[in-house]
Amino acid sequence: MSGLKEREDVYTRNGYKDREDYLKNLANDWGLELFVVKMVADMLGSSEDFDGLVSELEDMDCDGALEAFRV
Secondary structure, three states, X not given: OOHHHHHHHXXXXXXXXXXXHHHHHHHHHXXXXXXXXXXXXXXXXXXXXXXXXXXXXXHHHHOOOOHHHEO
16 A cells, blocks of 8 residues: 555544545644644644644643634
8 A cells, every 4th residue: 555545544544534634623623723733734744643743732732822823
């Protein structure tokens, strides 16, 4: 299985259509503007979407860095 296909499958196995759908849901769950979640996700890379991205958002939230981006 190609790397791209494996990455796509991780999203569908977790109930999302694709990475975009996952990031939209994550932004909605956190009450954040989508561009913020995408920016952090792009900095970390897709391999961190289900671990590092969530941890980074938690850290940023604890630091108060997300307050200006709540919807």
